[in-house]
Amino acid sequence: xxxxxxxxxxxxxxxxxxxxxxxxxxxxxxxxxxxxxxxxxxxxxxxxxxxxxxxxxxxxxxxxxxxxxxxxxxxxxxxxxxxxxxxxxxxxxxxxxxxxxxxxxxxxxxxxxxxxxxxxxxxxxxxxxxxxxxxxxxxxxxxxxxxxxxxxxxxxxxxxxxxxxxxxxxxxxxxxxxxxxxxxxxxxxxxxxxxxxxxx
Ligand code: ATP
Numbered sequence: 502x503x504x505x506x507x508x509x510x511x512x513x514x515x516x517x518x519x520x521x522x523x524x525x526x527x528x529x530x531x532x533x534x535x536x537x538x539x540x541x542x543x544x545x546x547x548x549x550x551x552x553x554x555x556x557x558x559x560x561x562x563x564x565x566x567x568x569x570x571x572x573x574x575x576x577x578x579x580x581x582x583x584x585x586x587x588x589x590x591x592x593x594x595x596x597x598x599x600x601x602x603x604x605x606x607x608x609x610x611x612x613x614x615x616x617x618x619x620x621x622x623x624x625x626x627x628x629x630x631x632x633x634x635x636x637x638x639x640x641x642x643x644x645x646x647x648x649x650x651x652x653x654x655x656x657x658x659x660x661x662x663x664x665x666x667x668x669x670x671x672x673x674x675x676x677x678x679x680x681x682x683x684x685x686x687x688x689x690x691x692x693x694x695x696x697x698x699x700x701x
Pocket of ligand 1: 512535539
């Protein structure tokens with residue numbers, strides 16, 4: 502699956518609207534220390550559903566919103582959109598282009614998720630992305646430090662990495678969801694049985 506474009510506004514160091522177009526199979530982003538290269542990968546991870554502020558190198562989720570600089574006031578909202586080429590139908594949609602957007606407001610902490618500009622739940626974004634193997638925890642994003650932690654990983658942790666790469670993890674996640682649903686259904690059945698016994 503091909504990431505065609507990133508659009509950002511108010512995200513970390515990107516106060517103004519920035520559009521990064523990826524026209525080639527391989528793109529390198531270069532720049533001096535602290536210019537915002539890692540903020541771009543943070544933006545991708547954020548839209549893919551990252552909920553860990555530590556992974557986003559902050560202390561609170563609102564730290565992703567532009568906090569102001571010597572010559573700019575802070576802003577109230579961060580918005581990032583990833584535009585994917587879906588002509589190969591890697592994502593479960595009939596559309597050739599899929600836009601996934603995440604927004605966060607500073608004043609009330611409200612989060613919004615959109616797929617092709619329609620409001621959705623975080624779960625809808627995660628489910629859409631999970632099928633493509635592009636999830637936030639997948640091996641599609643290798644951060645600084647990941648390589649040494651792979652090398653130092655215990656066998657059980659390494660197995661989880663292989664399962665991610667082989668696409669097994671999504672089935673494990675769905676199995677856990679189904680088991681938890683079954684458990685809830687069993688509890689409801691027990692409760693219904695109790696009520697029935699009282700009525701008899
Ligand atoms: P390096 O090459 O050293 O890894 P980098 O190019 O990857 O650097 P980043 O870590 O992406 O740089 O960007 C760091 C910059 O982003 C810092 O100047 C920091 O002040 C700025 N920054 C991070 N969060 C915010 C925010 N919420 N508001 C404004 N600026 C921010």
